[in-house]
Amino acid sequence: MRLTSEKQIPRKIQACAHAYQLGIPRIVYDPxxxxxxxxxxxxxxxxxxxxxxxxxxxxxxxxxxxxxxxxxxxxxxxxxxxxxxxxxxxxxxxxIPSLRVFLCPKGLIYQRYSCDVIRWQDIVQLEKTLKVDHGSLSLAYYRLLRSDGTAFMLDSDLPHLDRLGGFMEREVSRYLLPQALAKYEAESSLAFGQLEVSPMGLSLQQGRYRLPWSEYERLSLDDTTLSIYGYGDSQPWVALSLSGLPNVWVLKGIIEHATKQARVPLAESSPILSQYPQSPQLALYAAGETLSFGALALNRTGVFLNDAARFLPWDQIASFGIGEHDIIIKCGDTHQELYTLPLWTITNPPLLALITDYALFQQYL
CATH class of the missing domain: 1.10.287 (Helix Hairpins)
Structure with missing residues (x-):
C-alpha cells in the first residue's frame, strides 16, 4: 500500500477513474x-x-x-x-500480472488483465474468509459481489488487506443499510447466512431457534466472531464466525435499529458502553463535550482535524477507518475526499474507534 499523487497514477487508471467519475485515486494496493x-x-x-x-x-x-x-x-x-x-x-x-487495487472516493479500480470499476453503490455483498494460521484465525481474502453478478477476490497478497477491508465494510454499509432498513420496515425478513432478522426477532436454521427482541440484550463484534446475547445471559445465544458471513456491518446496523424500535435502551446493545461502562470520556461525549485524541478531536457535531484547521460534520463522513499505521476518513457526497492521519499522532485509538463506530451508526438509524 502506498499513497500517491495524481502524477504517479498511470494514465490508463486516471482515464478510467475520470470516465466513471470515481474521483482521484489516492491509495494503491500493490503486492x-x-x-x-x-x-x-x-x-x-x-x-x-x-x-x-x-x-x-x-x-x-x-x-x-x-x-x-x-x-x-x-x-x-x-x-x-x-x-x-x-x-x-x-x-x-x-x-500472470499481479493484482493492483486503486482506492478512489467513490469506489475501487480492480486491475489485473483489464480495469474493472467497482462502485460502492454497486456492491451487493461483501464477505471475508478466514484461515487457520499457526493455531489462530487470520484473514485469507475478501469477496465482493457486484450488482451484475461479477465476483472479485482480494486475497492476502495485497498489503494491509485488513485496513482496506475495514474501509470497504463501512463504505458498502453506507449504501446497503438504508435499503435493508426499508425492507425491514416493510415487515420483510433479511437473511445473513444462517441468521435471519425480522421485526419479530432473530432466528437460526429456518426458525428452529428464535430470540425475540424482548429477550435480546447486546451483540459483540470482533475480528473473527459476532456474538449475540440474550438478556441476562453470560453465554452468547449464538456465536457466528465472520468467515463467509455476508454484510456484517449491515447486519449490525439492522440489529441496532431493531433494538431502538423495540424500545430496548441503546446502552444495552451498544458495545461501546458495555466495554467502557465507567469511562468519563463517554460521559463527556454524550454531554456534547469535545474530546481530543491528539491531532484529531470530535464531539457530537463532527470531527476536527489538525488543531481544528478542518471540520467534518458527522453527516458528511461516509466512513472512518483506523488501521495499523494510519487513519483514513472518507467524506460523503459533498467533498468526495479522503483524509489520512498517521496513527502515531493519535492518542487512545481503541476508544476513538468505538466512539466513531457508535457515532456513524447513529447517522444510519
Missing part, C-alpha cells in the same frame, strides 16, 4: 514484493540447475561413469528438478 521475490529466486534455481548438469557433464568420465546407472540418472533428475522449480517461479510472475 509487488511477492512478484519481485519470484523474479529474484527463479534465476538462482536456474543457476543451481546449470551447475549440477555442468558438473555431471564435466566429471562424467572421472566420477559418474563409475556410478550405477540409476544414481547417475538421479543427478540429472535433481538438475532437472531445479530447472522446473525456476520455471515454476518465473512463468506466473511474467505471464
Amino acid at each position: 509487488r514484493g511477492s512478484s519481485r521475490l519470484s523474479l529474484f529466486l527463479s534465476p538462482l534455481a536456474f543457476i543451481v540447475s546449470a551447475l549440477i548438469v555442468g558438473a555431471y557433464v564435466t566429471f562424467y568420465d572421472q566420477i559418474f561413469s563409475w556410478w550405477p546407472l540409476w544414481q547417475s540418472w538421479m543427478v540429472l533428475g535433481i538438475g532437472l528438478a531445479w530447472f522446473l522449480i525456476g520455471l515454476w517461479m518465473l512463468v506466473p510472475a511474467l505471464l
Whole structure:
C-alpha cells in the first residue's frame, strides 16, 4: 500500500477513474514484493540447475561413469528438478500480472488483465474468509459481489488487506443499510447466512431457534466472531464466525435499529458502553463535550482535524477507518475526499474507534 499523487497514477487508471467519475485515486494496493521475490529466486534455481548438469557433464568420465546407472540418472533428475522449480517461479510472475487495487472516493479500480470499476453503490455483498494460521484465525481474502453478478477476490497478497477491508465494510454499509432498513420496515425478513432478522426477532436454521427482541440484550463484534446475547445471559445465544458471513456491518446496523424500535435502551446493545461502562470520556461525549485524541478531536457535531484547521460534520463522513499505521476518513457526497492521519499522532485509538463506530451508526438509524 502506498499513497500517491495524481502524477504517479498511470494514465490508463486516471482515464478510467475520470470516465466513471470515481474521483482521484489516492491509495494503491500493490503486492509487488511477492512478484519481485519470484523474479529474484527463479534465476538462482536456474543457476543451481546449470551447475549440477555442468558438473555431471564435466566429471562424467572421472566420477559418474563409475556410478550405477540409476544414481547417475538421479543427478540429472535433481538438475532437472531445479530447472522446473525456476520455471515454476518465473512463468506466473511474467505471464500472470499481479493484482493492483486503486482506492478512489467513490469506489475501487480492480486491475489485473483489464480495469474493472467497482462502485460502492454497486456492491451487493461483501464477505471475508478466514484461515487457520499457526493455531489462530487470520484473514485469507475478501469477496465482493457486484450488482451484475461479477465476483472479485482480494486475497492476502495485497498489503494491509485488513485496513482496506475495514474501509470497504463501512463504505458498502453506507449504501446497503438504508435499503435493508426499508425492507425491514416493510415487515420483510433479511437473511445473513444462517441468521435471519425480522421485526419479530432473530432466528437460526429456518426458525428452529428464535430470540425475540424482548429477550435480546447486546451483540459483540470482533475480528473473527459476532456474538449475540440474550438478556441476562453470560453465554452468547449464538456465536457466528465472520468467515463467509455476508454484510456484517449491515447486519449490525439492522440489529441496532431493531433494538431502538423495540424500545430496548441503546446502552444495552451498544458495545461501546458495555466495554467502557465507567469511562468519563463517554460521559463527556454524550454531554456534547469535545474530546481530543491528539491531532484529531470530535464531539457530537463532527470531527476536527489538525488543531481544528478542518471540520467534518458527522453527516458528511461516509466512513472512518483506523488501521495499523494510519487513519483514513472518507467524506460523503459533498467533498468526495479522503483524509489520512498517521496513527502515531493519535492518542487512545481503541476508544476513538468505538466512539466513531457508535457515532456513524447513529447517522444510519
